[in-house]
Amino acid sequence: MKKSVIIIGIGKFGAHLAEKMQDLGHDVLIFDRNQASIERFATRFADAQVGDFTNEDVLKELDVSSYDAVCITIGDDFEASMITTMLLKRLGARYVVVRARSETECDLLRKVGADEIVYADGDATDKLAMRLGGNNIFDYIQLTDGYAIFEVPILKSWEGKSIAELDIRRRFKINIVAIKNDEVLDPTPMPDYRFKADDHILVIGKSRDVFKLDAKNI
Numbered sequence: 001m002k003k004s005v006i007i008i009g010i011g012k013f014g015a016h017l018a019e020k021m022q023d024l025g026h027d028v029l030i031f032d033r034n035q036a037s038i039e040r041f042a043t044r045f046a047d048a049q050v051g052d053f054t055n056e057d058v059l060k061e062l063d064v065s066s067y068d069a070v071c072i073t074i075g076d077d078f079e080a081s082m083i084t085t086m087l088l089k090r091l092g093a094r095y096v097v098v099r100a101r102s103e104t105e106c107d108l109l110r111k112v113g114a115d116e117i118v119y120a121d122g123d124a125t126d127k128l129a130m131r132l133g134g135n136n137i138f139d140y141i142q143l144t145d146g147y148a149i150f151e152v153p154i155l156k157s158w159e160g161k162s163i164a165e166l167d168i169r170r171r172f173k174i175n176i177v178a179i180k181n182d183e184v185l186d187p188t189p190m191p192d193y194r195f196k197a198d199d200h201i202l203v204i205g206k207s208r209d210v211f212k213l214d215a216k217n218i
Helices: 012-023 035-041 056-061 078-090 103-111 124-133 168-172 207-215
Strands: 004-008 027-032 047-050 069-072 096-100 116-119 139-142 147-153 175-181 184-186 200-206
Touching (some): 027 035, 035 047
Antiparallel strands (some): 139 147, 147 200, 175 184
């Protein structure tokens, strides 16, 4: 299912996240107060805007409540991240993700309404893009350009049915490598294993096939 996302702050982290989300087929608006930053990426994105994201009137013009998520990826101005988070929540933003650099920043951002905090490590952008792009993707590890490991909850229609009965590999083009329930992990599930309500599956597959499965889990 296509999602709509605003990326505020187009430095290295924000630009990588925006490109990853767009590559996955989602609608992306990039927004920065630096004209040069926007001009550098304007040809890659259909919607690229310049403005002061700490100004409530400017954010109102973006209609933030109509987007599935807003990501604040300002790396070097924590005060601006705090102000922007507060304003976005006041304006009805559905889900606000903010980049932080320390536990202290994380705690403060939570207090002003941030729904999710991410740290700027090497894998953070790809994992965040996958989670935002899906409905219930809990974790993601890239293996190759084509394949990755995902953690997703089972479909409700799978409850009480076995792996063999559902013919998951053929129908969904994914391979189950483990089943997780709370903190218990079964790394070698048998074909006759019957799914329980709270089961998550760890699967290897192509991103597009996992997203097709995830789209059914709404």
